[in-house]
Amino acid sequence: MLRTRYAGVPAPFLLPESHLLHPVLEPFVRRAGMRENPRGRGERLSVAIGTMDHEFRRGMRRYIRIYPDIAGYEAMTAHVPLSSGFVNGDVSFWYRSSGVPSPGPRLDADLEADVVIVGAGYTGLWTAYYLKRARPSLRVVVLEQEFAGFGASGRNGGWLTGDLAGSHERYGQDARRLQREMYASIDEVIAVCEREGIDADLVKGGVVTVARTPSQAARLRASVSSARAWGIGEDDLRLVEPGEHLRVAGTLAASWSPHCARVQPAKLVQGLARAVRGLGVTIHERTPVTEISPGRAITPYGTVTARHVIRATEGFTARLKGLRRQWLPMNSSMIVTEPLPPSFWDEVGWQGAELLGDMAHYYMYAQRTADDRIAFGGRGRPYLYGSRVDTRGHTHEWTVEALWRLLLDFFPAARSSSVAHTWSGVLGVPRDWCSTVHVDPVTGLGWAGGYTGHGVTTANLAGRTLRDLVLGERTELTSLPWVGRKVRAWEPEPLRWLGVHAMYRLYRVADHRERSMPRTSALARFADLITGH
Numbered sequence: 095m096l097r098t099r100y101a102g103v104p105a106p107f108l109l110p111e112s113h114l115l116h117p118v119l120e121p122f123v124r125r126a127g128m129r130e131n132p133r134g135r136g137e138r139l140s141v142a143i144g145t146m147d148h149e150f151r152r153g154m155r156r157y158i159r160i161y162p163d164i165a166g167y168e169a170m171t172a173h174v175p176l177s178s179g180f181v182n183g184d185v186s187f188w189y190r191s192s193g194v195p196s197p198g199p200r201l202d203a204d205l206e207a208d209v210v211i212v213g214a215g216y217t218g219l220w221t222a223y224y225l226k227r228a229r230p231s232l233r234v235v236v237l238e239q240e241f242a243g244f245g246a247s248g249r250n251g252g253w254l255t256g257d258l259a260g261s262h263e264r265y266g267q268d269a270r271r272l273q274r275e276m277y278a279s280i281d282e283v284i285a286v287c288e289r290e291g292i293d294a295d296l297v298k299g300g301v302v303t304v305a306r307t308p309s310q311a312a313r314l315r316a317s318v319s320s321a322r323a324w325g326i327g328e329d330d331l332r333l334v335e336p337g338e339h340l341r342v343a344g345t346l347a348a349s350w351s352p353h354c355a356r357v358q359p360a361k362l363v364q365g366l367a368r369a370v371r372g373l374g375v376t377i378h379e380r381t382p383v384t385e386i387s388p389g390r391a392i393t394p395y396g397t398v399t400a401r402h403v404i405r406a407t408e409g410f411t412a413r414l415k416g417l418r419r420q421w422l423p424m425n426s427s428m429i430v431t432e433p434l435p436p437s438f439w440d441e442v443g444w445q446g447a448e449l450l451g452d453m454a455h456y457y458m459y460a461q462r463t464a465d466d467r468i469a470f471g472g473r474g475r476p477y478l479y480g481s482r483v484d485t486r487g488h489t490h491e492w493t494v495e496a497l498w499r500l501l502l503d504f505f506p507a508a509r510s511s512s513v514a515h516t517w518s519g520v521l522g523v524p525r526d527w528c529s530t531v532h533v534d535p536v537t538g539l540g541w542a543g544g545y546t547g548h549g550v551t552t553a554n555l556a557g558r559t560l561r562d563l564v565l566g567e568r569t570e571l572t573s574l575p576w577v578g579r580k581v582r583a584w585e586p587e588p589l590r591w592l593g594v595h596a597m598y599r600l601y602r603v604a605d606h607r608e609r610s611m612p613r614t615s616a617l618a619r620f621a622d623l624i625t626g627h
């Protein structure tokens with residue numbers, strides 16, 4: 095049958111199966127689903143270069159016959175079980191129950207304010223919230239290109255985490271104080287949600303990190319011991335027995351920290367937007383800012399003049415004039431399953447709202463949602479050439495497949511479930527992978543971001559710090575070591591693209607190699623070196 099279909103094209107050739115499972119080739123390999131082949135057994139695979147028949151064994155080696163053709167590529171996600179209402183993109187799954195918000199009124203004339211904030215994600219909204227509560231008379235205006243929560247704040251994995259972005263060393267000795275403020279910020283977010291009546295499915299259930307290879311286990315132990323040097327005690331982070339909090343297949347070592355809460359990201363950002371509007375802040379939606387300069391935020395519909403202009407655009411910053419190389423827009427992608435039955439949760443022992451991460455270089459993150467699904471995320475396609483961002487969260491099929499495969503590898507018992515939604519978003523990564531907050535007292539320009547995937551909590555700390563900086567107050571927050579940090583820009587293209595893609599490719603190969611080695615692969619160290627990770 096296969097032969098008839100591919101008659102007239104170049105002859106098929108054989109490749110050892112192990113070659114195709116190598117991580118360098120793996121992205122091009124698509125498992126097209128278990129299917130009875132004409133001889134009654136085997137699995138049909140597809141690659142970008144052809145369709146494969148998987149049934150040859152010579153001695154100990156399994157070979158794959160490749161029929162050169164691109165038709166098989168079409169079937170590439172055929173084996174990922176998608177729910178009947180499966181959605182790709184449409185911002186994120188987190189808006190599915192409430193519906194993607196219709197943007198409110200845009201700016202329609204020039205305006206004067208005391209503070210204008212560009213971007214209505216967590217950073218912009220927390221800043222507006224704390225400013226207005228501190229000085230109710232302040233005229234605060236927020237400008238948002240789409241709707242409040244359109245960016246990463248409405249798409250993330252819902253880890254309200256106490257972890258700092260980047261390494262403690264880079265913040266200097268005072269990193270201990272910053273770390274404590276991060277832990278306290280989790281409770282601050284929870285307290286504000288209670289005060290403002292924001293129901294964001296928040297549960298402070300802690301975070302479990304698993305290591306599934308000997309080298310990951312070694313890294314996990316090393317990270318827990320080095321955390322001690324930064325004042326992170328046994329109560330903050332400790333090694334636990336594998337399976338103590340939840341059972342992930344193949345776990346060799348695990349750690350536990352209470353400093354993390356599960357949150358439904360969109361409910362948090364929308365609740366915050368409501369609270370901010372309630373305090374008298376106007377959020378102009380559908381209003382893209384095309385240029386920021388001292389005292390001015392310019393849009394196609396009018397210019398807002400203000401003493402302070404705060405940039406809260408994180409992963410989108412590269413699109414602003416003059417800021418293309420400031421923070422790299424890194425993609426992160428997620429899938430969410432259908433709700434899983436109680437028997438599943440009993441089997442894996444995931445009884446609470448613990449967040450789950452791992453120690454792979456190409457790491458994953460997951461949460462158990464309030465309605466008993468697994469929301470599972472990872473890197474996907476890390477970066478788009480020229481610092482482009484995706485379209486409303488649309489995600490490449492290869493990413494869906496890779497995430498699904500990894501999810502099943504973690505939880506084989508989820509095999510009977512299916513993928514209900516996939517989406518992606520961008521987060522901001524500075525050249526040294528550490529966050530910054532700053533207000534220039536002379537120009538009145540300010541910003542916060544570069545959270546490198548740790549923004550859910552950090553944005554709250556940023557909002558309170560920006561408040562103090564804008565109001566010109568010297569406080570405990572304004573002397574934290576991330577305030578006013580200067581970081582060099584990313585390289586121009588194509589170096590940026592090559593560097594990031596080389597790094598993640600090396601990480602994938604390193605993860606693969608580490609399955610059979612006790613220490614971190616030299617490839618991963620080299621990847622860290624070239625990108626300053």
Ligand SMILES: Cc1cc2nc3c(=O)[nH]c(=O)nc-3n(C[C@H](O)[C@H](O)[C@H](O)COP(=O)(O)OP(=O)(O)OC[C@H]3O[C@@H](n4cnc5c(N)ncnc54)[C@H](O)[C@@H]3O)c2cc1C
Pocket residue numbers: 212213214215216217218237238239240241242243244245246247248249250251252253254255381382383384406407408409410411414425426427428459471518519520521522542543545546547548549550551552553
């Ligand atoms: C898939 C994914 C998973 C993640 N998981 C986690 C996690 O579990 N925990 C964690 O801590 N962090 C996570 N992050 C990162 C975290 O979500 C972000 O760091 C955080 O939301 C950043 O908030 P922000 O307000 O600074 O930026 P954003 O939420 O991106 O908001 C920026 C806003 O600015 C608007 N904007 C941009 N440019 C302009 C312009 N020119 N004019 C007007 N408006 C503009 C955008 O539309 C957007 O609404 C994740 C990110 C992604 C993408």
